[in-house]
Amino acid sequence: MIQINSVNSEVLVSWPGFITELALLAFAIAVHRRYFSNLSDIPGPFWASVTRLWHVWIILEGKQNVRLKALHRKHGQFVRIAPNEVSVCHPDGSTLLLRANLHKGDWYSVTAVPDYRFQNPMSTTNPKVKKALSKHFTAGYALSQVLKREPDVDENIEHLLRWVEKYAEDRMPMDLDRFITYTTFDNIGSALFSEPFGFIRAGRDIDGTLRNNVALSRFAAVAGFFIGPLRILINPLNSWLLLLPMGRLYRTTSVAIKKRLNNPEAHNDMVAHWLGAHQKSGELSLRKIEAQANVNVGAGAEPVSCVYHL
Structure with a gap:
């Protein structure tokens, strides 16, 4: 009869190594978003370029309008506020975007109230x-x-x-x-x-x-x-x-x-x-x-x- 010895979990998973790998992955993603993204040349706060959490924070803080207004005064008509989002403050911006018939971002899906069955013009991205x-x-x-x-x-x-x-x-x-x-x-x-x-x-x-x-x-x-x-x-x-x-x-x-x-x-x-x-x-x-x-x-x-x- 073969006896199988229990294996210490530390042998299967090296937690320090796992955490190190996660940290390196997060660092690599942050570097790519900050310096190698298609939006890298658009100015904005450092943390906004590497994580969406900066934008979420200023929304929950209740000062998004004040913060964005100050950022546009500092950086101009285009400000990067997330790894994949730019705030536009240009007189022709809204007209050009609407004429382009672009798909809206997935963010608008939340306006299907109370759930996905109730689609309306605001929640529809197409x-x-x-x-x-x-x-x-x-x-x-x-x-x-x-x-x-x-x-x-x-x-x-x-x-x-x-x-x-x-x-x-x-x-x-x-x-x-x-x-x-x-x-x-x-x-x-x-x-x-x-x-x-x-x-x-x-x-x-x-x-x-x-x-x-x-x-x-x-x-x-x-x-x-x-x-x-x-x-x-x-x-x-x-x-x-x-x-x-x-x-x-x-x-x-x-x-x-x-x-x-x-x-x-x-x-x-x-x-x-x-x-x-x-x-x-x-x-x-x-x-x-x-x-x-x-x-x-x-x-x-x-x-x-x-x-x-x-």
């Missing part, structure tokens, strides 16, 4: 597919159509002002940031579904919908840079279990769409135009409408939130 999909949604964003919801927006703002007056009368401090967030989301609800979500009227976050709003913004800002793990993490099961920040957003939007579809009196909102496109063309499915509504609710609050800083 320019031809994106253009074909966008044409179905364009009519809903026409200024003439959006202005038809102005009375509803005015009503939401009136609710905000009532809360301001109440806090003033009670001589109590007011978390204006929260109340403007409530107003913003209700305005989006009015424009999309002919009905606000009810946050500003109630003066609170209903069902904890907005509780993870800050976490969702930070997650969406950086998750797209790690597309491999992202595709594993974001899946229909996690969406259903509400394990990720976008799960609650999806639940809120899904409920609003169902109410909207069962509301025959709703009209002149964005969804009305999209449903019209759905009826005219089989290319625009109800899921794509839901996907567009999801990204509108999630991203729409960001630009309007600038009111808080005025």
